Amino acid sequence: GVLTFPDGFNVATVFIDRHLAEGRAGKVAVRTASGDTTYGELAAGVNRCANLLVALGLSRGERVLMVVKDSIEFFYLFWGAIKAGAVPVPLNTMLRAKDYAFMIANAECAALVYSPEFAAEVEAGLAQSPHQPSVVLRAAGEGDTVAARLAAQSDRFDAVPASAEDDCFWLYSSGSTGNPKGAVHRHRDMVVSSEFYGVRTLGAGEDDVFFSAAKLFFAYGLGNGMTFPLWVGGTAVLLDARPTPESTFATIERFRPTLFFGVPTLYAAQLHALESATPDLTALRLCVSAGEALPADILRRWRERTGLMILDGIGSTEALHIFISNRVDDCKPGSSGRLVEGYEAVILDEADRPQPAGEPGRLIIKGLSTARCYWRSPEKTETTMLGEWLNTGDTYYCDEDGFFFYCGRSDDMLKVGGIWCSPFEIEAALIEHPSVLEAAVVGRSDGEGLVKPEAWIVLAGGVPASTALEADLVVHCKSRLAPYKFPRKFHFVDELPKTATGKIQRFRLRIEE
Numbered sequence: 001g002v003l004t005f006p007d008g009f010n011v012a013t014v015f016i017d018r019h020l021a022e023g024r025a026g027k028v029a030v031r032t033a034s035g036d037t038t039y040g041e042l043a044a045g046v047n048r049c050a051n052l053l054v055a056l057g058l059s060r061g062e063r064v065l066m067v068v069k070d071s072i073e074f075f076y077l078f079w080g081a082i083k084a085g086a087v088p089v090p091l092n093t094m095l096r097a098k099d100y101a102f103m104i105a106n107a108e109c110a111a112l113v114y115s116p117e118f119a120a121e122v123e124a125g126l127a128q129s130p131h132q133p134s135v136v137l138r139a140a141g142e143g144d145t146v147a148a149r150l151a152a153q154s155d156r157f158d159a160v161p162a163s164a165e166d167d168c169f170w171l172y173s174s175g176s177t178g179n180p181k182g183a184v185h186r187h188r189d190m191v192v193s194s195e196f197y198g199v200r201t202l203g204a205g206e207d208d209v210f211f212s213a214a215k216l217f218f219a220y221g222l223g224n225g226m227t228f229p230l231w232v233g234g235t236a237v238l239l240d241a242r243p244t245p246e247s248t249f250a251t252i253e254r255f256r257p258t259l260f261f262g263v264p265t266l267y268a269a270q271l272h273a274l275e276s277a278t279p280d281l282t283a284l285r286l287c288v289s290a291g292e293a294l295p296a297d298i299l300r301r302w303r304e305r306t307g308l309m310i311l312d313g314i315g316s317t318e319a320l321h322i323f324i325s326n327r328v329d330d331c332k333p334g335s336s337g338r339l340v341e342g343y344e345a346v347i348l349d350e351a352d353r354p355q356p357a358g359e360p361g362r363l364i365i366k367g368l369s370t371a372r373c374y375w376r377s378p379e380k381t382e383t384t385m386l387g388e389w390l391n392t393g394d395t396y397y398c399d400e401d402g403f404f405f406y407c408g409r410s411d412d413m414l415k416v417g418g419i420w421c422s423p424f425e426i427e428a429a430l431i432e433h434p435s436v437l438e439a440a441v442v443g444r445s446d447g448e449g450l451v452k453p454e455a456w457i458v459l460a461g462g463v464p465a466s467t468a469l470e471a472d473l474v475v476h477c478k479s480r481l482a483p484y485k486f487p488r489k490f491h492f493v494d495e496l497p498k499t500a501t502g503k504i505q506r507f508r509l510r511i512e513e
């Protein structure tokens, strides 16, 4: 299945306008607590927004920074910008002023649009930024907003011609160190991930109702909650609140989605909540997990409790979405699954030689949805975008059956006694212990300069730290793992340092005493 793109292809036409030609004008495209939007209304709103952006002076290739909550305005702005030839850049809405100041200047954006909920940090960031966009507007709410200005615009707009390879949108990738980098995605990228992962891996179709706990500004949420439903002519359900067990269960009961997209920590919290709550989950046919590895134990308990499958898959901001995934009839719990159609992968050793089955190494992938470059970061582009290949920064091994197993970020891997040791594997064993809520394992030099694993642990509510517990955790690890894979030292803490996307920042633990 090769996807072909006609000359003058603007991707907004296939995700938005196509549905009018296919007779879906009256079908509900997006559902939120404040109301439903049909495909016809969506197409009109996108056109009004494209007209507004042109009237405001936006020209081809100029960036529109969006600090916008999951709402219909997110759809209008994202697709309106693309249709007008501008480049939307959805930003994490949970950042602080200094982060926004950096991105406003780094992107040299022509427009900045934000939901009123985030005004304090965004406006403070704008005040600190050396670059001032010519257009600054709130998305919705009181006063002069994008939403209010749309009414005066025409609901007709001819898409600005583009090619499949033209820059289309950016997503900032936070990384574990340094400033965020803008991953530049092309017009074809959303088509590729929607078709190869959404349709051919998940089997998504017109009758599916998609609910993503991950917000639209994450690449994971953007696919789950917007591009996949629009690609198949299905329906997206948006939650304008923090995704907790309570808010996600209430949304599932009210809007009856068929597909649910979460992250491992949320599934763990939901499982805990299911000990006392009995939400109606019967609408769901399938659950998906990504962002970090899904422990086999969480998958087992979820299946037992709900009867539903969770498909773990690995994706990244740079690849746009999931490129290795389990399938309903082809799943190995504890693995990230097999290659998604349209993608290739190799695992390399330290000398860049392909590794045989079972041997861990650096995972490099290739596919038509990967970012062209990082905006104005030639050094980081050079180490990540290797011609047509993308360096994921992850260490994986692939078994004889083609299933990929996560071992950790490449820079987090440990050599213990000369043998590669995955911090993630020790963490997975530790969290199977009933007293452990969360665990992070890092390497630390002992008195002789040799690296040994040490564990940072958040205990389950009420459990006190003790040397007896430490001894018990060592026995627990040794009973499950190779004998050298156990923490030589323990730190009991109230919480672990995490990135905005919830990934443990092991490098912070390494520099801590």
Ligand code: 3UK
Pocket: 173, 218, 219, 220, 221, 289, 290, 291, 292, 293, 294, 312, 313, 314, 315, 316, 317, 318, 320, 321, 322, 336, 392, 393, 394, 406, 409, 501
């Ligand atoms: C890690 C995983 C083990 C891995 C993402 C689905 O997470 C996403 O994108 P990010 O740019 O982070 C990418 C990195 O996260 N990771 C993601 N999924 C898994 N590790 N098992 C997994 N299932 O280190 C990867 O390099 O925030 C996820 C779709 C789109 C995405 N952007």
